[in-house]
Amino acid sequence: xxxxxxxxxxxxxxxxxxxxxxxxxxxxxxxxxxxxxxxxxxxxxxxxxxxxxxxxxxxxxxxxxxxxxxxxxxxxxxxxxxxxxxxxxxxxxxxxxxxxxxxxxxxxxxxxxxxxxxxxxxxxxxxxxxxxxxxxxxxxxxxxxxxxxxx
Numbered sequence: 314x315x316x317x318x319x320x321x322x323x324x325x326x327x328x329x330x331x332x333x334x335x336x337x338x339x340x341x342x343x344x345x346x347x348x349x350x351x352x353x354x355x356x357x358x359x360x361x362x363x364x365x366x367x368x369x370x371x372x373x374x375x376x377x378x379x380x381x382x383x384x385x386x387x388x389x390x391x392x393x394x395x396x397x398x399x400x401x402x403x404x405x406x407x408x409x410x411x412x413x414x415x416x417x418x419x420x421x422x423x424x425x426x427x428x429x430x431x432x433x434x435x436x437x438x439x440x441x442x443x444x445x446x447x448x449x450x451x452x453x454x455x456x457x458x459x460x461x462x463x464x
Contacts, residue, residue: 314429315357319343319372320364320391329362332418338425346370353379358386360429362421365392365403373406380407387428391416 316338320326323344330340341358343349345367352358361379365372376388387410390403395413403411410428412421 314359314425315339315341316425317341317343317349317352317358317361317386319349319361319367319375321345321366321368321370322364325364329421332421336422346375349375353384360425361386361388362425363388363390363408365390365394365399373402376403376406376408389424389428 314337316333318326318329318333318340319342320329321344326342326344330342333340341352343352349361349363353361363372363376367375372390372392376390379386379388388408389410389412390406390408391412391414392399392403393414400411410424412424
């Protein structure tokens, strides 16, 4: 998986890069908005991991701009300022996930897997091919009760 890792702290960037590469990910690092945009133009990222506070710049602004430009890449926001309000701000900015610092590396890996896994499409119901009997799993028992009532 190709990940864009975005933070203004080089120690954190290097640590996360080593850990993610050990998990077989390809990691590009950015420390500023301009560097992040340059890397995004190259493209091919499966995930952006973005710090909320980037020195004088703001990761929330970057995420909003990313969404305004219709980039569909999943964004995982991380921040040292954990609060329900910050979580909501990240969501409103267009982030797909939120991870408060400090975090366990396993939590980062779990968040990455959750954000980048493709949802499986539901299998069609047995009755979906029979006209008038297109039922979901939730309505199956109700359908059986209805059929019993008809008989």
